Amino acid sequence: xxxxxxxxxxxxxxxxxxxxxxxxxxxxxxxxxxxxxxxxxxxxxxxxxxxxxxxxxxxxxxxxxxxxxxxxxxxxxxxxxxxxxxxxxxxxxxxxxxxxxxxxxxxxxxxxxxxxxxxxxxxxxxxxxxxxxxxxxxxxxxxxxxxxxxxxxxxxxxxxxxxxxxxxxxxxxxxxxxxxxxxxxxxxxxxxxxxxxxxxxx
Numbered sequence: 082x083x084x085x086x087x088x089x090x091x092x093x094x095x096x097x098x099x100x101x102x103x104x105x106x107x108x109x110x111x112x113x114x115x116x117x118x119x120x121x122x123x124x125x126x127x128x129x130x131x132x133x134x135x136x137x138x139x140x141x142x143x144x145x146x147x148x149x150x151x152x153x154x155x156x157x158x159x160x161x162x163x164x165x166x167x168x169x170x171x172x173x174x175x176x177x178x179x180x181x182x183x184x185x186x187x188x189x190x191x192x193x194x195x196x197x198x199x200x201x202x203x204x205x206x207x208x209x210x211x212x213x214x215x216x217x218x219x220x221x222x223x224x225x226x227x228x229x230x231x232x233x234x235x236x237x238x239x240x241x242x243x244x245x246x247x248x249x250x251x252x253x254x255x256x257x258x259x260x261x262x263x264x265x266x267x268x269x270x271x272x273x274x275x276x277x278x279x280x281x282x283x
Contacts, residue, residue: 090210091221118144129155133186133188154171156170166233167228170194177193205226205240208226214248240264245267
């Protein structure tokens with residue numbers, strides 16, 4: 082599967098996702114968050130790395146607030162474009178700690194937020210454009226999350242959040258695409274039993 086075909090699939094799914102109404106997106110995001118919170122592992126995780134939703138992504142603010150209210154540490158990504166990497170910064174109040182960042186995506190204000198060691202992250206909650214039930218994930222093309230999972234937080238459980246309409250039979254993965262441990266949508270929780278193999282050379 083070449084890059085043109087991957088880009089076509091990404092464009093098709095994201096185009097469909099963009100057509101969801103705000104109310105439908107909110108309702109389905111809430112259902113997905115309930116599924117997330119039902120994970121037995123949640124009670125053991127103390128530090129979570131969670132993306133902040135942007136545009137039509139599945140919304141995560143409810144999850145972030147709930148984790149913080151339960152005394153868990155929440156880190157969100159700060160993009161360092163100069164090194165093509167992400168820095169996990171802790172937040173305590175999303176409304177005050179987040180500012181427009183890389184491509185206007187909400188990011189923690191580095192002047193207010195402290196860094197957490199990536200090795201302390203128990204679970205990484207990551208977005209994407211297309212997913213499958215085998216652990217396959219197609220991101221947005223930058224490879225930031227793939228590199229972070231390999232180089233910084235290989236121990237973290239990899240959790241993909243997506244709307245059911247983003248799930249296809251099989252994602253056309255490439256060697257650098259890092260597989261997920263769990264996929265959560267508004268309808269189900271999927272723990273791949275035969276995860277795709279991915280190279281660690283991202």
